[in-house]
Amino acid sequence: MAGLALDGSNPDVSLLYDINGLAKSAPTWFDRVMEFVGEYGIMFGMVLVVLWCWWSVRRRGTAEDSVSAVAGLVWAPLAAGIALLINIPIRGFVERPRPFKDHSGLDVLVDGKNDFSFVSDHATMAMALGVGLFVAHRKFGIAAIGLALLEGFCRVYMGVHYPTDVVGGFALGTAVALLLAPLAMMMLTPLVAAVSRSARLGSLVRSRRPRAVESGRNDALGIPEPRPGSRGGGSDGETGLAA
Numbered sequence: 001m002a003g004l005a006l007d008g009s010n011p012d013v014s015l016l017y018d019i020n021g022l023a024k025s026a027p028t029w030f031d032r033v034m035e036f037v038g039e040y041g042i043m044f045g046m047v048l049v050v051l052w053c054w055w056s057v058r059r060r061g062t063a064e065d066s067v068s069a070v071a072g073l074v075w076a077p078l079a080a081g082i083a084l085l086i087n088i089p090i091r092g093f094v095e096r097p098r099p100f101k102d103h104s105g106l107d108v109l110v111d112g113k114n115d116f117s118f119v120s121d122h123a124t125m126a127m128a129l130g131v132g133l134f135v136a137h138r139k140f141g142i143a144a145i146g147l148a149l150l151e152g153f154c155r156v157y158m159g160v161h162y163p164t165d166v167v168g169g170f171a172l173g174t175a176v177a178l179l180l181a182p183l184a185m186m187m188l189t190p191l192v193a194a195v196s197r198s199a200r201l202g203s204l205v206r207s208r209r210p211r212a213v214e215s216g217r218n219d220a221l222g223i224p225e226p227r228p229g230s231r232g233g234g235s236d237g238e239t240g241l242a243a
Contacts, residue, residue: 016163031107035110109158127152127169152169
């Protein structure tokens with residue numbers, strides 16, 4: 001892997017110089033923005049997307065849909081953590097140096113990156129979160145996957161990863177989030193369902209506000225709540241006559 005990186009004719013290296021070359025021609029303030037976005041900003045944005053998705057599904061979904069979606073939301077960060085753990089032996093086995101150690105002329109925006117390059121932790125974590133979120137909710141998942149792709153571009157722009165480091169991270173994060181999802185959902189769904197039935201923690205899974213609002217509307221209109229065993233809201237006597 002390291003030998004391939006040293007070959008100047010390698011498309012991986014050529015693409016690295018093309019993308020990182022944008023940093024050289026960009027104003028200094030823009031490079032500082034890209035540095036923050038690539039190092040911290042996108043990860044913070046991913047957290048906001050997860051929280052927004054959780055807030056949406058707990059307020060608008062049915063009980064069954066909310067349990068399934070929240071279980072998927074719990075799986076997303078777990079998938080990212082598992083993918084990062086799997087990446088530890090991969091990086092130690094490949095031992096690919098950072099691109100700026102083997103190639104001159106790169107504009108490196110972040111200092112202190114002395115560990116191995118393949119695969120990118122940021123790309124792995126971002127894509128695992130994005131795909132895990134897609135399991136829970138497609139619309140929010142697509143948005144998170146878009147952020148993950150931007151994260152990969154930023155890592156190459158910053159001069160700290162080869163493009164193949166990013167692609168490898170995307171593949172690892174996707175594989176973990178998808179391949180382990182059936183087992184994870186089988187374990188997490190009953191747990192989240194139990195939490196939803198809890199008097200104290202149930203609101204973490206499904207908001208009880210919509211039901212209260214609907215009841216309030218009926219009271220305001222003077223519509224009596226149907227009694228158990230009645231048909232069409234009639235009295236017990238009317239039910240007996242209909243029988």
